[in-house]
Amino acid sequence: MRYAPKYLPRADSARLAAQAVEAQASSLAARVGEPLAAQWRAEMDVIASTTRVPNLLTISLDDAAGAYRGAGHRHHARQDLLVGVAAASPGLVAGPLPAGQWTLTLSAHTLVTPQCDVSIQIGAETASS
Template sequence: MKILLNAEGIVTPAASKSHITYTVHLQRDCQELHVEFAYEPKKLEDEAQSKALIEEGLRQYIEAEHLQAYAENWRSYLPLQNLLTLSLDDETGFRGAGHRHDPVQRLVVDADKASPGLIPGVFPRGQLRITISLHCVVTEQCRYKLHVWEGEGA
């Protein structure tokens, strides 16, 4: 096992709809890539904060004449959740995306098989880009950890 990347960070709602990209230089072809990604918290537990965010979103996206009907059912949008997802690109281009709602993900790619959403095959020598897409951050802070290695399992 050769560790390629260990990263962690904290993001806030201001980072919603943005991306964080980590670049790893592969000195040689990588036959088997493992990625562990986790973030927390998943859900916004504070109901008052959730209601305020839902009402703000409704005012932004619902026409005024329909707003009351949606606002009365604000609880139907609960729970509000953070959503961070991964995608991979190598020297040949897009290698797939793990756009899942799971807050803990373990992904594997080798020459013959890959976790759902990822494309099997050897990663060629050169740049490997791992992008975290911050679709939505609703909690005051969301912590993430990203661990990437080549070779056998951890």
């Protein structure tokens, strides 16, 4: 799977992160007091000004027998995953490969850009007789 863009532009990321810091600081002040919340806000403002806010898409896989075969929760915009009889990518389960319709689920955990293009390529190797 590949998707793009991975990140919001820098200015949009900084604005979104600053809004989140402000909302969290207001909530924090109600619990711990304004002085401590202001200190936290000052530290987080530095991080918010330089952070890039990402999109995060992941996939999970169920085999033709309906068994959950795992998920690829990776933060990279390109994810190459493998499921085989004897080996599988981290997060996925190796084992029998039943014939039939498998189910791939695409989950959008964070989608912050107006548009995100996704490409999924599925392939299989079959034993020759």
